[in-house]
Amino acid sequence: MKIMKSLLLVAALGLIGSATLQAQLKLNGAGATFPYVIYSKWFDVYHTKTTIEFNYQSIGSGGGIKQVIEGTVDFGATDGPMTSEQMKDAETKQGTEVLHIPTVMGAVVVTYNVPEIGAGLKLTPAVLASIFLGEITKWNDSKIVALNSGKSLPDQPIVVAHRSDGSGTSFIFTDYLTKVSKDWETKVGKGTSVNWPVGLGGKGNEGVTGLVKQAPGAIGYVELAYAVKNNLPYAWMKNKSGAFVEPTLESVTSAAAGAAKNFPEDLRVSITDADGKNSYPISGFTWLLVYKRMKDKGKGAAMVKFLKWAMTDGQSYAKDLLYAPLPKEVVKRCEAKIKDMKY
Secondary structure, eight states: HHHHHHHHHHHHHHHHHHHHHHOOOEEEEOSSSTTHHHHHHHHHHHHHHHHHHEEEEEHHHHHHHHHHHHHHHEEEEEESSSHHHHHHHHHHHHSEEEEEEEEEEEEEEEOOTTTTSSSEEOOOOHHHHHHHHSSSOBTTTTHHHHTTTTTTOOOOOOOEEEESSSOOOHEEEEEEHHHHHHHHHHOOOSSSOOOSSSEEEEEEHHHHHHHHHSSTTEEEEHHHHHHHHOOOOOOOOOOTTEEOHHHHHHHHHHHHHGGGGGGGGTTTOOOOOSSSTTSSEEEEEEEEEEEEEEHHHHHHHHHHHHHHHTGGGHHHHHHTTTBBBBOOOHHHHHHHOOOOOBO
């Protein structure tokens, strides 16, 4: 009888220990602020379902890429894909390939703090580039006035706000400007970090949002959800087809409509300045950066299960949080990559 009780006690302790280990399993990640709103929701919901914890630091895409290369996190996040050089560096240091897994799509919006203008400011690629190059410095500049008949444009200095940290949002924004402006391409170029000709720098989408809210006459670029959450107006951009398009989930989806057919094998793709009458031109994917082979078996298994959930149930949370869910064709490509992961 005593032996039986001892065996039952050992079994019970084993079950408790197993549950405790599962409860303590934590995946550490860092990177993009662009998807922070939906990732926070995903991590909270998934923790409730599985007890797996996520510690995610929204430090910007540049920081996320750096930590993935150095192997100080279990996963990273970026809105600007890693360069081939960065991927080689990561593989050399970590002994495994880094995979790009698209999660959702979003719009980078041009937001501003000029109450007299109200909502729906219209901008062309050329005017936007000139503002961020420091060539257009007043809100009542004739080039802005010509696009916005009926709006009150004050004789007020334009205060440019941009990211100060390595940023995927900056990558999407500068990738767009590089495609539409030769001056921008030659003078500044694209990247998660660039030498901004003018303006004030803010850390994260939160920092740029804060700068725009606080500085009268400010203009900046943030992910759509941040502008809506802070009641900031945003511009309608003239796209490649010549139409002024409002940034919406539908116009982001339109920009990505043909992307799946031309997706590269590694899933790194740009959808800025896309074809299509209804396409919002400053749209982009955001990616989770994961190791193809994870050294920790428990974390590897947990990461694979989470990614599978994100591709299916997780997509249902996107629209309410102002992100566009992935097209089905892209989901299939992602699921194939996830199957390749080892641990």
